[in-house]
Amino acid sequence: MEEPRASERCPARTASAFGVNVQSATSTLIPSAAATSPFRKSSSHVRPTLRMALAVPPTAELSVILTAKSTPAPVAQVMGGVVTPQHTVGPAASLAAQPQLPRQTPPHLGPMAVAALPSLVPLVTPKALTEVAAQSMGTVEKRRFIAVQAARMDATTHPALLPHLKQTTTDGTCGAANGGTVCGPPAVAAPGPSPAPANPNPGTIRILPGSAPNVQAGVPAMHAGLMQNGRVVFLDKVEEFTQIKLPNGQFAYSAEYDPATNQVVGLPYKTNAFCSGGAFLADGRFVSIGGNAPLDFIDPTVGDGFNGIRYLSRSATDAGLNGQAWQEPGNKIASARWYASVQTMPDGTLFVASGSLNGLDPTVKENNNPTYEILNAQGVSNGKNIPLEILNKNQPYYMYPFIHLLNNGQLFIAVSKSAEIFNVATNTVVKALPDLPGDYRTYPNTGGSVLLPLSSANGYAPDVIICGGGAYQDITSPTDPSCGRMQPLAANPNWEMDSMPEGRGMVEGTLLPDGTVIWVNGANLGAQGFGVAKAPTLEVLIYDPVKPLGQRWTHGPSSTIARLYHSVALLLLDGTLMIAGSNPVEQPILTPVPNQVPSEDFVTEFRVEIYTPPYLSGANANKRPTGLTLSSKSLKADGSTFTVKFTAPAGNKAVKVALYHGGFVTHSLHMNHRMVFLDTTGYQAGATSQTLTVKMPPNRNVAQPGPYVVYVTVDGVPAIGQFVSVA
Numbered sequence: 001m002e003e004p005r006a007s008e009r010c011p012a013r014t015a016s017a018f019g020v021n022v023q024s025a026t027s028t029l030i031p032s033a034a035a036t037s038p039f040r041k042s043s044s045h046v047r048p049t050l051r052m053a054l055a056v057p058p059t060a061e062l063s064v065i066l067t068a069k070s071t072p073a074p075v076a077q078v079m080g081g082v083v084t085p086q087h088t089v090g091p092a093a094s095l096a097a098q099p100q101l102p103r104q105t106p107p108h109l110g111p112m113a114v115a116a117l118p119s120l121v122p123l124v125t126p127k128a129l130t131e132v133a134a135q136s137m138g139t140v141e142k143r144r145f146i147a148v149q150a151a152r153m154d155a156t157t158h159p160a161l162l163p164h165l166k167q168t169t170t171d172g173t174c175g176a177a178n179g180g181t182v183c184g185p186p187a188v189a190a191p192g193p194s195p196a197p198a199n200p201n202p203g204t205i206r207i208l209p210g211s212a213p214n215v216q217a218g219v220p221a222m223h224a225g226l227m228q229n230g231r232v233v234f235l236d237k238v239e240e241f242t243q244i245k246l247p248n249g250q251f252a253y254s255a256e257y258d259p260a261t262n263q264v265v266g267l268p269y270k271t272n273a274f275c276s277g278g279a280f281l282a283d284g285r286f287v288s289i290g291g292n293a294p295l296d297f298i299d300p301t302v303g304d305g306f307n308g309i310r311y312l313s314r315s316a317t318d319a320g321l322n323g324q325a326w327q328e329p330g331n332k333i334a335s336a337r338w339y340a341s342v343q344t345m346p347d348g349t350l351f352v353a354s355g356s357l358n359g360l361d362p363t364v365k366e367n368n369n370p371t372y373e374i375l376n377a378q379g380v381s382n383g384k385n386i387p388l389e390i391l392n393k394n395q396p397y398y399m400y401p402f403i404h405l406l407n408n409g410q411l412f413i414a415v416s417k418s419a420e421i422f423n424v425a426t427n428t429v430v431k432a433l434p435d436l437p438g439d440y441r442t443y444p445n446t447g448g449s450v451l452l453p454l455s456s457a458n459g460y461a462p463d464v465i466i467c468g469g470g471a472y473q474d475i476t477s478p479t480d481p482s483c484g485r486m487q488p489l490a491a492n493p494n495w496e497m498d499s500m501p502e503g504r505g506m507v508e509g510t511l512l513p514d515g516t517v518i519w520v521n522g523a524n525l526g527a528q529g530f531g532v533a534k535a536p537t538l539e540v541l542i543y544d545p546v547k548p549l550g551q552r553w554t555h556g557p558s559s560t561i562a563r564l565y566h567s568v569a570l571l572l573l574d575g576t577l578m579i580a581g582s583n584p585v586e587q588p589i590l591t592p593v594p595n596q597v598p599s600e601d602f603v604t605e606f607r608v609e610i611y612t613p614p615y616l617s618g619a620n621a622n623k624r625p626t627g628l629t630l631s632s633k634s635l636k637a638d639g640s641t642f643t644v645k646f647t648a649p650a651g652n653k654a655v656k657v658a659l660y661h662g663g664f665v666t667h668s669l670h671m672n673h674r675m676v677f678l679d680t681t682g683y684q685a686g687a688t689s690q691t692l693t694v695k696m697p698p699n700r701n702v703a704q705p706g707p708y709v710v711y712v713t714v715d716g717v718p719a720i721g722q723f724v725s726v727a
Contacts (some may be wrong), residue, residue: 190438465551531598
């Protein structure tokens with residue numbers, strides 16, 4: 001393991017405050033036209049040709065007028081970190097940019113420093129002034145819009161500014177790129193935070209020891225999946241530092257973590273998997289789809305991932321596959337996709353939707369890919385891009401949509417605040433569903449969405465919940481505490497509103513085998529993107545969907561680790577929840593760097609935590625069923641049966657068998673995540689030796705093909721799960 005440089009941060013910095021994040025060791029950067037968007041793209045690793053186009057001209061001016069409440073004040077000219085008084089201006093209402101100031105030639109356009117001048121009334125924060133300075137290279141009118149946008153950050157604390165601000169919009173069309181309008185409050189209000197009592201048995205969180213000094217997860221855990229060998233695969237983007245080096249001398253950007261031993265091994269890949277989507281194929285392979293551009297100045301061995309497809313094979317019985325690299329035989333998707341969602345269909349094909357074409361400003365529609373394509377059951381694209389109107393109309397909030405397979409074979413799709421039922425076979429919208437009240441729910445203000453447990457008791461009727469979100473992409477954005485829950489196939493579907501104890505963005509929900517949902521990670525302020533979130537939400541929230549409205553939420557323990565942008569959570573075979581990741585900076589840092597814009601207050605997090613839920617805590621810790629055996633591990637979703645044998649604690653009263661799919665986890669989304677409670681016969685209350693006959697779901701609309709885990713719970717306490725294959 002190689003230690004980072006002495007500064008404990010990576011030197012190739014970016015113009016992330018400009019709305020375009022560019023990693024380059026050599027290029028000097030200026031703002032692009034995309035910079036005027038309120039969206040600060042968390043990313044774009046711009047290709048070399050674009051990096052060349054962003055070279056600084058010989059001269060550049062950046063100036064901002066600051067105004068005093070009643071007396072003249074200096075004008076600060078902000079140049080590459082230099083602030084000098086230039087002029088005086090008049091009353092507070094005159095917030096604009098000075099068009100003609102002496103030009104200077106800064107050595108570089110680095111982080112903008114803004115001086116604190118005693119004569120100024122703090123109408124605009126240093127952070128907001130930095131935004132103005134970083135984006136003021138355009139026309140006078142554009143500068144005025146930018147200044148107003150910056151001032152709006154403080155409108156809540158300085159109401160006198162409000163009359164001078166531009167129009168507020170609530171449809172996502174906001175920012176300087178849209179006439180200087182501003183992302184406003186929700187068009188339809190949602191419930192505020194609701195206090196939640198402490199769970200009487202909250203569970204516990206512990207930090208796992210590393211496999212060696214300074215080696216924990218091995219790589220930043222941007223994407224994750226539980227593999228058939230019981231290990232967890234982490235998948236990341238190209239970085240200037242991780243905890244593992246490969247035999248070729250390059251850093252690993254993917255790792256295989258064994259929860260039983262805390263050992264981790266690096267896994268090579270060939271194309272940049274940054275912000276990809278994914279799923280498990282019907283044959284059990286884990287697939288990552290899409291990604292971002294190559295960063296050959298960091299690692300020349302990793303190529304363009306925008307249209308890449310990566311496959312990983314693991315087995316519950318063949319240990320020879322452990323530690324093997326990602327396979328990339330050269331298959332490509334039909335078009336570039338960065339931030340695409342993936343849903344497995346009943347026939348094993350993959351529905352791949354949305355994504356950015358180039359990682360640039362999503363308020364510019366030419367950068368976006370509001371289409372879907374189909375990959376066959378072997379993970380090969382049919383080469384056709386098909387427009388999807390719900391993505392088109394919800395730009396720029398169109399990336400990483402929430403998608404769930406319904407029990408009629410159709411899809412529930414939610415984007416921004418919109419939702420619909422979509423028939424893939426006929427390429428038609430079956431029903432437009434009511435908008436979800438509250439703030440935006442998808443990137444860059446993603447909350448979390450869970451398809452609640454399915455069962456025959458109500459005909460496997462789907463029940464979807466979406467929690468959290470936010471108002472706009474900035475560190476000042478409030479987050480939404482509300483949750484909407486809907487049965488989309490009901491006769492008159494509508495959102496039943498509830499709320500968490502606090503607003504949370506980047507919150508993610510994970511099903512447990514007892515039917516409850518654990519919500520972790522995220523922030524109370526800010527959004528997704530590099531350096532645009534703070535006030536981490538550390539508390540575990542426990543949601544019980546069968547309890548009455550108003551009684552479903554309790555809180556568990558609190559972590560000591562901030563889990564912000566690029567964090568994950570997933571269920572392990574032993575029924576505990578693994579929590580990892582948080583890499584809210586463009587390149588890894590191990591020590592906070594204060595007073596940076598974007599923020600670098602939160603480090604790249606390699607530590608791994610385990611949350612032990614209530615069902616394995618306290619007195620429950622010694623009540624786990626043991627000796628689980630299945631009559632078959634090759635099952636079919638056709639109503640057929642199999643046998644389960646196990647030893648139960650004496651005095652047991654109830655049993656459940658769950659068919660569980662954890663899916664592909666990234667960016668608060670758990671793609672394809674679902675759980676089905678299976679019908680059983682043969683249970684004998686109180687008996688220690690149990691033999692059950694278990695009935696599979698009636699069809700692949702309820703359980704699409706792929707790997708699943710069978711969990712048996714006795715009085716809510718799970719046995720160690722076992723992987724099966726469902727066809």
